[in-house]
Amino acid sequence: MKYPETQILAIAAPPLRMMRLISALVVATCAIVLVAPLSMRAAMLSDKPFVDLFAFYGVTAGAYGLLPFVRRGDVAMVAMWMVLGVGVAPCFSGQELSPEHMFGGMAGVLMAAGPIYIARLRQVAQGDIRLYRRRETEAGA
Secondary structure, eight states, X not given: OOOHHHHHHHXXXXXXXXXXXXXXXXXXXXXXXXXXXXXXXXXXXXXXXXXXXXHHHHHHHHHHHHOTTSOHHHHHHHXXXXXXXXXXXXXXXXXXXXXXXXXXXXXXXXXXXHHHHHHHHHHHHTTOOOSSOHHHHHHHO
């Protein structure tokens, strides 16, 4: 019994699955609060596409930061689905689609996801490749 404080920390720490679920709920709530007003164009003070760009950049970057165990492709895919949802939502109130706002949202997602993929390409170019995928090694353990 060399380090008794480590046992106390292990007991007090919540399980990893619970932390992942809580962080996913926090990211989803923040995303909804940040992005929902974009679908109501009349409620916005400014009807400029750069508002969409910064909102989706913030949501995507926040998701990458708060959900480290979610695959990077999944985060980008969900963010793009959110862009589509926000872009199509005004149609339900009788408004037309806005290509400028859709492209602004897509640019925001790509601005957040781009550096992550570039960093991975740099790792592969340096020879940092794994023989097995992370999910395969976790299933075998």
